[in-house]
Amino acid sequence: MFHWTGSKIQVHAFYGVPALRLTSLRQRELGRKGESLSINRMLEELGGIREMLVVYPRRPGQRQAPAATCLTRMTALQQLLFSLRTLQRFCPATR
DSSP: OTTSOHHHHHHHHHHHHHHHHHHHHHHHHHHHTTOOOOHHHHHHHHHTOOEEEEEOOOOTTOSSOOEEEEEOOOOHHHHHHHHHTTGGGGSOOOO
């Protein structure tokens, strides 16, 4: 960090401290549900959830290629984390 200016360090602290606080709160929520995970493990599990986009070939007369999205298979722990934060609201509706 020796090459950073003072303002960049302040901005880093401005978004880093709230992020750490939020992850600590999520960790406590999980603990109350019986899952004791470290923050790193929790973030690793959440990072393992992926969304896939499948783009199909365009048919004659179509302006856009049809596409569909889906989530990768989740472990039981990932499903718990996903449902705990109601992340489904950010996923597109399935067709």
